[in-house]
Amino acid sequence: MTTSLALSTPISAATEMGPTAAAAAQRRQILALQDVHAWYGESHILHGMTLSVAEGEVVSLLGRNGGGRTTTLRAIMGLVDRRKGSIRIAGAEVIALPPHRIARLGVGYCPEERGIFASLTCEENLRLPPSQAGGGMSVDEIYALLPNLAERRKTQGTRLSGGEQQMLAIARVLRTGSRLLLLDEISEGLAPVIVDRLLELITRLKSLNYTILLVEQNTHFVEDLADRHFVVERGQVVLHVTAAELASSAELLERYIGV
Amino acid sequence: MLDIPLPVLLGQVTIGLVNGCFYAMLSLGLAVIFGLLNVINFSHGAVYMLGAFAAYLGSRWLGINYWIALFIVPVVVGAFGMLVERLLLRRLTGLDHLYSLLLTFGLALVLEGIFLDIYGSAGQSYNGPPQLDGLVDLGFMRLPLYRVWVVAVSLAVCVGIWLLIERTSLGAYLRAGTENARLVQALGINVPLMITLTYGLGVGLAALAGVLAAPIYQVQPLMGSNLLIIAFAVVVIGGLGSTLGAILTGLGLGIIEGLSKVFYPEISSTTVFIIMALVLLVRPAGLFGREA
8 A cells, every 4th residue: 555645636626825934844744854864886975864845845955066966866766776764755654665666656756867768759758657646647738738749749859959858857757647746957958948938837836736846056946936945065954944034045055055 | 603593592591581580589589688687698598498498398298289389488488587587687786797697607507507418419309380391382492381480470579579669658668778777767667577577578589489499400408509699699780789680680690691601601600790790890889779
């Protein structure tokens, strides 16, 4: 028996809400990491990550490259060589589960390199992940939302433009009915006009009550979007800032993530 | 060179095509296994031999006829392959290629050793189905009906598997898994199960080739080891992991090998390797391989 996020929050029940940190704290924890350590081979990358994300929240992981933000997402998916600590998804402990079982709890993962398959067409890429508990967008709904993809459905996946590939990588997990999205650097290397479209898409997903954990380099991308921000350094959370505190913490943030 | 009569030429092409069918079936399994598991399956020749022996022993001990063997043997040997994957190969995931290569090589030695010990290196003869006795007159030569059957079955199986891989969603899993198995698993697909089934499919295919070969070639413990070397060459020429490459190269090389028997018989057994060297010089990733 597995709990599924997909069933718990059907799209029809979604409401437009601007959650505050206080409200978020009272809502159901969809993702909770407690003292998570992770390794690639002998390299110890995460040193006790602790964070939580409530239902319908958008949370960003900020910080310099190499701090462990991407590894945090990979550790949640079970894509590291070894991990310990506690990772709960909708209350279920997943630290010992293989990646496909974690995905089936309703977790949609977009890797940093986008992970579009060259030997599959655009539509095959879109249809690749099996539907979870239901409640996902249909292929037609996705094509309506992202008409570019509809035009290029027969095109080899990696021949799409960078922006289209990124849209496809997100659409791919929306089709499965995943309600918790782990998005790694989705705005990276894209033209500003495409970044704006991505921002629109994520904002729309937020209004549909998706729970989203974003790794971002681009602070502007998340400043109006995220409810809370975690700054990650040396495999730990070193700073926690709510959306309301963002303006007043600008200087402090700059010190952590400025280049 | 031009005084070679056309019937002789066509005859060798036809015989080459029959050999090519076996190359294609074995190489297809090797290519699919290498693509998803990254395992260079040195026991592939031994499971081909196992298929031929299973048909032979099944008929001797249990009275299982050819037609039943054709269906049952690939399933049984394929299941044996899945067991090997689950119990042995899986433990080597993530280690260097060399470990799985040595494991499968050792497995081949063990299997061949057991059969050598019991049956010696002399060939056992296995009779094909009486329904396929007789000759077909192709105009330029009279070909045993059984060989026509072998060509038809292997072509159908190869095309079927190619369609399965290229045109179905199950095949999409396999293609994507060949590119990045970890990510495919993170998208919710049970990759460990897929790996077991894929290995079973490749092994079953080799066993099917073994059953088909039993009435043509002598059933003997080392029948697979010679074929395996050629099958590896085919996979390399076709492009590592390319299914279409394995099928077309297997058939093509069989035919070229047949032709070389007409023009310069001394070279015929080396032809495949000369072609491999030439292809690797021009296209290091193979004819159908993706250049890195």
